[in-house]
Amino acid sequence: MPVPVTLAQVLNAVCQDRGEAQAYVGPGECWSWAQITAQSRRIAAGLHAAGIVKGDHVGLMLGNSGEWIAAFFACATVGAVTVPVNTRFKADELLFCLKQADVRLLIHADSFLGIDFTGMLRQLEPAIDTQLPGAALPQLRQVVCIGGQGLAVAVTSYEAFLADGARVGDAALDALAAQVRPDDILLIQYTSGTTSFPKGVMLTHANMLGDAACVARRMGVTADDRYFSIRPFFHVAGSTLSVLVSLVSGCCLLSLPKFDVAQALEVLERERCTLTSGNDTIFLMLMGHESFDASRLHLKGGWAAAGPEVMQKIRDVMGVPHVCNAYGQSEASPNVLLSDHDDAFELRRDGFMRPHPGVEVRIADAQTGALVAPGQGQGEIQVRGWNVMRGYYNMPEATAKAMTEDGWLRTGDIGEQSADGRFRMVGRLKDMYRVGGENVAPAEVEEVLHAHPAVQQAQVIGVPDARLGEVTGAFVLLKPGQQVSRHELIAWCKARCANFKVPRYLELVDSFENIDMTGSSKVQKNKLRAHAILLWKIQADTVAA
Known part of the structure; x- marks a missing residue:
């Protein structure tokens, strides 16, 4: 089992051992461990000078960068809780996140990828x-902006924020770091669920660092590796499985502000990256690009959340011999199951994985709760151990619903256990679907459509897509006497929710009665999905326009 430690303790150890080695490389930036550490202490001093104390919540609305990493490490140093903000959020989603998380200080980029934050x-x-x-965000006391001109009255420039911290000495920062404990909350990760808005998963230092250490060990990461990850740092696949995997192993992390396939391939080649990670969509896009040439890559391994067909292609087409198969969710820090880099390829290809030391996994009947014996069928994957979240922030009912009475996390995913004790995930119980690696809850999109004055009822499902795995499909029933086109409804969604949630398919219907409904008059999503596949003529190789 991993030894419980704090992020500041690990950072100090890595800096002492590998201070001059590269820690992070991005477009136009290259940071050593000593530079990352120094900048994180400058930001930590700024936080302290701004009145941030242990347990306060600090929002980060920045793209993947060395500055994001330094700010994350800074929050951990003073005992503050990082709230990573999804840079794809629209205004309503951002308001919900900042308000529900009780963010007291926000550090944001003036703009990012054309978005005016x-x-x-x-x-x-x-x-x-x-x-x-103000009235909308009563807990928000300070906003710090990186870049930009003509700042608002109540916004502090990044330069002024850092200058205010200059009076805070090293002894004070060391004293603050010494007060932080491994079981203190390190980060609140907002993740989509079955409610209309995301839930804030509370993860501790021990949760995330322990998970990162176990993943790094199973992946076979060494300090000499160069790990390219395109996962957004505002996801746990970015914070735990990229940033913290790099930290606990001392290797160099490389990333980009957004996933540009050609640019990613160029970085993999130029920087001689040895490891990479992602879901099946990412790997398929890399291998399908016109500039892809496996002979120019230097990859030996990494991890992939992918099915057998894609895992086979990663080895045979991409030429990466030791990629691990991975399964997890935000509520478990996130990794629950992982194959070893030196497992037989067939086991890694087919998704047979083991839990980390000290983590228990079981398969239970989703209806009765009865345990399913190895080799005897499928059921819900349930998890108990040191990697399970502290709960959802300020959502006690949702937390109670996510856990069994004896302390097991209900993942909502379907899995099975082989006779030799390995597990694999085979499907999802929840209505939630994944678009290019992003979780989407149907209720989120349905509520956006329901806000349109002409819409009476909307039903949303995920439908297959060869490039993104799944995309959004929507069926909309209009109010009597109302008229609106499908293009207008899609434009309505584009203005109000993140692009990956916007319906790629949308059908106006006269009734839902032709689709089987439950006794409570609810549309059965599985029947609706099957209907959608036939209606829209979706095949295994269909790519949504």
Whole structure:
């Protein structure tokens, strides 16, 4: 089992051992471990000077960068809780996240990939032009902006924020770090569920660092590896399985602000990357690009959340011999099951994995709760151990629903156990679907459609897509006498939710009665999905326009 430690303790050890070695490489930036550590202490001093104390929540709305990593490490140093903000959020989603998480200080980029974050903040909290806190975000005391000109009255420039921290000495920072404990909350990860808005998963230092250490060991990571990950740092696949895997192993992490296939292939080749990771969509896009040439790559392994066909291609087409198969979810820090890099390829290809030391996994009948014996069928994957979340922030009912009475996390995923004790995930119990690795709850999109004045009822499902795994499909019933086109409804969604949630298929219907319904008059999503596949003529190789 991993030894419980704090992030600051691990960072200090790595800096002492590998201070001059490369820690992070991105477009136009290259940080050593000593530089990352120094910058994180400058930011930590700024946080302390701004009045942030242990347990306060600090939002980070930045793209993948060395600055994101340094800010994350800084929050951990002073005992603050990082709230990573999804940079794809629209205004309503951002407002919910910042308010529900009780964010007290927000560090954000002025703009990112053409998104005007400052303008979005003005829209949802006008008080940044006068004085914080405001009515919309009553807990938000300070906003720090990186870049940009003509800052709002209540917004502090990044330079001024760091300058304010200059008076905080090393002894004070060391004293703050010494007060942090491994079981303190390190990060609140917002993850989509069955409710209309995401839930904030509370993860501790021990949760995330322990998970990263176990993953690094199973992947066979060494300090000399160069690990390319395109996973967004605002996801646990980015924070735990990329940033912290790099930290606990001392290897160099490489990333990009967004997934550009040609640019990713160029980085893999130029930087001689030895490891990479991602879901099946990412690997298929890399292998399918016109500039792909396996002979120019230097990859030996990594991890993939992918099925047998894609795992086979990763080895045979991409030429990567030791990729591990991975399964997990945010509530488990996130990795639950992983194959070893030196497992027989057939086991890794077919997704047969083992839990980490000290983590228990069982298969239970989703209806009765009865345990399913190895080799005797499928059931819900349930998890108990040191990697399981502390709960959902300020959502006690949702937390109780996620756990069994004897302390097992209900994953909502279907799995099976082989006779030799390995597990594999085979499907999802929940209605939630994944678009290019992003979780989407149907209720999130349904509520956006329901807000349209012409819509009476909307039903949303995920349908297969050869490139993204799944995409959004929607069936909409209009109010009597109302008229609106499918293009107008899609445009409505585009303006109100992240692009990956926007329906790729949308059908206007006169009734849902032709689709089997439950006794409570609810549309059965599995029947609706089957209907959609026939209606839209979706095949195994269909790619949504």
